[in-house]
Amino acid sequence: MITRETIEQAHERIKPYIHRTPVMTSAGLNEATGCSLYFKCENFQKIGAFKARGAVNAVLSLSPEARSKGIATHSSGNHAQAVARAARIAGVPAYIVMPRNAPEIKKRGVRAYGGQIFECEPTQEAREQMLARLIRETGAVLVHPFNDYAVIAGQATAAKELIEDVPVKLDVVLTPVGGGGLLSGTILAIKFFSPRTEVIAGEPAGSDDAYRSLQSGKIETAQAQTIADGLLTSLGDKTFAIIREHIGEIITVTDEEIVQAMRMIWERMKIIIEPSCAVPFAAVLKAKEKFSGKNVGIILSGGNVDLERACKLFAGIYK
Amino acid sequence: MITRETIEQAHERIKPYIHRTPVMTSAGLNEATGCSLYFKCENFQKIGAFKARGAVNAVLSLSPEARSKGIATHSSGNHAQAVARAARIAGVPAYIVMPRNAPEIKKRGVRAYGGQIFECEPTQEAREQMLARLIRETGAVLVHPFNDYAVIAGQATAAKELIEDVPVKLDVVLTPVGGGGLLSGTILAIKFFSPRTEVIAGEPAGSDDAYRSLQSGKIETAQAQTIADGLLTSLGDKTFAIIREHIGEIITVTDEEIVQAMRMIWERMKIIIEPSCAVPFAAVLKAKEKFSGKNVGIILSGGNVDLERACKLFAGIYK
Numbered sequence: 001m002i003t004r005e006t007i008e009q010a011h012e013r014i015k016p017y018i019h020r021t022p023v024m025t026s027a028g029l030n031e032a033t034g035c036s037l038y039f040k041c042e043n044f045q046k047i048g049a050f051k052a053r054g055a056v057n058a059v060l061s062l063s064p065e066a067r068s069k070g071i072a073t074h075s076s077g078n079h080a081q082a083v084a085r086a087a088r089i090a091g092v093p094a095y096i097v098m099p100r101n102a103p104e105i106k107k108r109g110v111r112a113y114g115g116q117i118f119e120c121e122p123t124q125e126a127r128e129q130m131l132a133r134l135i136r137e138t139g140a141v142l143v144h145p146f147n148d149y150a151v152i153a154g155q156a157t158a159a160k161e162l163i164e165d166v167p168v169k170l171d172v173v174l175t176p177v178g179g180g181g182l183l184s185g186t187i188l189a190i191k192f193f194s195p196r197t198e199v200i201a202g203e204p205a206g207s208d209d210a211y212r213s214l215q216s217g218k219i220e221t222a223q224a225q226t227i228a229d230g231l232l233t234s235l236g237d238k239t240f241a242i243i244r245e246h247i248g249e250i251i252t253v254t255d256e257e258i259v260q261a262m263r264m265i266w267e268r269m270k271i272i273i274e275p276s277c278a279v280p281f282a283a284v285l286k287a288k289e290k291f292s293g294k295n296v297g298i299i300l301s302g303g304n305v306d307l308e309r310a311c312k313l314f315a316g317i318y319k
Numbered sequence: 320m321i322t323r324e325t326i327e328q329a330h331e332r333i334k335p336y337i338h339r340t341p342v343m344t345s346a347g348l349n350e351a352t353g354c355s356l357y358f359k360c361e362n363f364q365k366i367g368a369f370k371a372r373g374a375v376n377a378v379l380s381l382s383p384e385a386r387s388k389g390i391a392t393h394s395s396g397n398h399a400q401a402v403a404r405a406a407r408i409a410g411v412p413a414y415i416v417m418p419r420n421a422p423e424i425k426k427r428g429v430r431a432y433g434g435q436i437f438e439c440e441p442t443q444e445a446r447e448q449m450l451a452r453l454i455r456e457t458g459a460v461l462v463h464p465f466n467d468y469a470v471i472a473g474q475a476t477a478a479k480e481l482i483e484d485v486p487v488k489l490d491v492v493l494t495p496v497g498g499g500g501l502l503s504g505t506i507l508a509i510k511f512f513s514p515r516t517e518v519i520a521g522e523p524a525g526s527d528d529a530y531r532s533l534q535s536g537k538i539e540t541a542q543a544q545t546i547a548d549g550l551l552t553s554l555g556d557k558t559f560a561i562i563r564e565h566i567g568e569i570i571t572v573t574d575e576e577i578v579q580a581m582r583m584i585w586e587r588m589k590i591i592i593e594p595s596c597a598v599p600f601a602a603v604l605k606a607k608e609k610f611s612g613k614n615v616g617i618i619l620s621g622g623n624v625d626l627e628r629a630c631k632l633f634a635g636i637y638k
Contacts, residue, residue, distance in 0.1 A: 022341060024363075043589045044343075105586075263626065267424075270362045270591040270622035303589035307582065311630035 002153050004192040007160060010153040014056045017089055021045050021158075023165045028268045033284055035291040038170065040162040043273050043303030047081040047109060049230075050158050050182055050301050051145075055082035057154030058143045059090050067092050069139035074098070074120075074127040077106040077230055078302050079145040084115025086143075095140050097131045099123075103229065105306045124233075146181030147236025155185030162297050163194045170197045171294040174280035176301055177201040177210045177250065178231035180239030186299060187246045197297075198248040202283035204228045205252040210235055210243065214250060227255045227318055230276030230302065251283035258282050259313050265300075274305040275313065321472050323511040329472040330479060333375045336408055340364050340477075342484045347587040352603055354610040357489065359481040362592050362622030366400040366428060368549075369477050369501055369620050370464075374401035376473030377462045378409050386411050388458035393417070393439075393446040396425040396549055397621050398464040403434025405462075414459050416450045418442075422548065424625045443552075465500030466555025474504030481616050482513045489516045490613040493599035495620055496520040496529045496569065497541075497550035499558030505618065506565045516616075517567040521602035523547045524571040529554055529562065533569060546574045546637055549595030549621065570602035577601050578632045584619075593624040594632065 024039045042050035059071055070093035073083045080096045087094035094115040098107065099122035110117055118134060120126040135142060144151065159173060173190055177183045183201050190197045203210050206226035213220045219240050224232040235243065253261075258275055261282035265273050280298050284291050312318075343358045361369040378390055389412035392402045399415045406413035413434040417426065418441035429436055437453060439445040454461060463470065478492060492509055496502045502520050509516045522529050525545035532539045538559050543551040554562065572580075577594055580601035584592050599617050603610050631637075 048589060266591055266626060270367060272585055272589040272591060307585060307630075307633050311626075311633065314626050314630065 002149055002156070002188050006153045007156045007189055007192060010057045011157045011160060013060050014053055014154060014157065017046070017056045018052055019045055020161055023162060024269060024271070026269050029264065032264070033291065034288055035284070035294045035296045036168070037284070038162065038166045038295070038297045039269070040158055040297065040299045041271065042158055043271060043277060043300050047078065047085055048302055048304040049078035049082070050155055050299065051078040051082035052085065053157050054151035054154035054181060054185070055079065055086040055143060056089065058148060058150035059083070059086035061150045062141060066141055069141070070095055071143050072131060072134050072138065072140035073143050073145060074131045075145050076102045076232065078304060080115065081106060081109035081113060083143055084110045084113035087115070088113050093140070095134050095138060097127055097134065099127065103304070103306050103309065105304055109304070144236070145233070146179030147238045149238065151181055152185045152188070152239065152242070155182045156189040158182070158299055159186040159189035160193055162299065163189070166297065168295045170194060170297045172198045172200055172248070172291065173297040173299070174200050174202060174283060175299045176228070176231055176276050176279040177203050177243070178276065179233040180210065180235045180243055182299065182301060184239040184242035187242055191246060199246065200248045200283070201250045202280035203250050203252050204231055204258065204279060205254050207232055208252045211250045211252050213240060214244065214247065227313060228258055228276040228279055230274065231279065251287055253279060253282040253286055255318055257286060261285055263314055272303045272305065273300055274302050277301045277303065321468055321475070321507050325472045326475045326479060326508055326511060329376045329469070330476045332379050333372055333473060333476065336365070336375045337371050338364055339480055342481060343588060343590070345588050348583065351583070352610065353607055354603070354613045354615045355487070356603070357481065357485045357614070357616045358588070359477055359616065359618045360590065361477055362590060362596060362619050366397065366404055367621055367623040368397035368401070369474055369618065370397040370401035371404065372476050373470035373473035373500060373504070374398065374405040374462060375408065377467060377469035378402070378405035380469045381460060385460055388460070389414060390462050391450060391453050391457065391459035392462050392464060393450045394464050395421045395551065397623060399434065400425060400428035400432060402462055403429045403432035406434070407432050412459070414453050414457060416446055416453065418446065422623070422625050422628065424623055428623070463555070464552070465498030466557045468557065470500055471504045471507070471558065471561070474501045475508040477501070477618055478505040478508035479512055481618065482508070485616065487614045489513060489616045491517045491519055491567070491610065492616040492618070493519050493521060493602060494618045495547070495550055495595055495598040496522050497595065498552040499529065499554045499562055501618065501620060503558040503561035506561055510565060518565065519567045519602070520569045521599035522569050522571050523550055523577065523598060524573050526551055527571045530569045530571050532559060533563065533566065546632060547577055547595040547598055549593065550598065570606055572598060572601040572605055574637055576605060580604055582633055591622045591624065592619055593621050596620045596622065
């Protein structure tokens, strides 16, 4: 399992290859919410998202022999770019299975890092079949998008930096939840480095499998009906076990609430975030009384959104 | 005239009321341009633009008696918000003349700071007539958007911070030029704090009065045919005198080049800048060979753009 030392070692391992992203504040958003917000800006991270952390840690944790035939993964987006980049750092090929309908900006990112894209139908089954075939044929090693302890330990370093860089004691830290890599990493970083801080997740109502999983006590399937295209997957057994034990609460938000939160961050903070990234701030807006007067950390997970798509979202066109 | 001490005193005076904005870099944009770019992010400044600096300096430089009847100005945008905020800091009224067609986001900003807006026709003459009447009727004191030494000294502090915060010696610093407040302030900061650095301005081809003024040796009138709505005005006698003596070069760029530069910064840096703010980066893209291999500072002047307007610009609709 992941210890305090695992996360510290991950941080040392990846430091040369990632940005220590800034923590931003906004007087306007503090006023609008009634709490003191500290935004950890992983939209400014390499590849535009926190996923750079986990992928670099996972690939560099492998022995040169283990990774010599390349790295394979499936991802609709940011993890794909992150693995392509991490493989390039290690000097080995990257084989990336992506759904046909993945955003063009994310496909371009994979190609820019020299990754080879294999397109499949946008179903979990099609992804897994193509990935299994690729691994069989190439001998590449899988770096799973979230259900992997090296990936989780890498994602944990974002919250570790946030804790180190804020001038206050955080009462709560929020992340979005999709497969649960960022959330479970954040939970462990908080457990080891700021144990009195609560961890809360925001989740799209249209893909609220993590919320339902907590209620039922088993991993529920994501319905994937949301504009937050980074949060379409179900939890894995490793992430679910960590989340289940330590999570404070999961707050679900509608697509309309996500777009409103995204717009407020664009307009007030002058930074670009993707829809999935707006989910925890949407949760704060929705449950203001819960956070009132508190020091609230939010991990802004990423900024990779086609501008045309963002324009449609702001115009109320949810396609 | 403005000395080294004037700028240092202005900096001390305004420090409690402004952000020391970050300097950002982008590996992707360095690669795209062939130079090392250091972006001074005044889009993250209070009111979303560098204008917060000059307005606070000008208002707080006035004696309590001189400012007791309030502050008046005319502005199509950021200076209006900046004066409204500075007047609120000083506890006096703000009377702001704005053209009817000023962006809604900027009018909202003025009202949010308690400023009173007086709308006029979008001509220089209408602005000045209404402003003169307001000053006569209220006894308010004028804080001019740019042709004022206290304003210029305030704007100079952005370049002063940039010089202090970059880890290298800058070969060039670029700003946009409209009325010339930021440019002349930058010129003086560079003269006193980094005298071997060259200052270059970017200017919209559709409002290239500063470019023409340098050629003719007298202040030419702005034609104001550009999407860069912060750069529609002609130079003043004070700004022209400073610019004329020290400027390296003015590079003009088309509206298409401005939108392309703006889009690159949004997509690669994940930050929001307004069209006027993209002008110096557009100049770097246009004259790449000139900047090749150099350390280049760019003052990103502001981030106040209606998202709907930005979406139209990206879609090629220049209205």
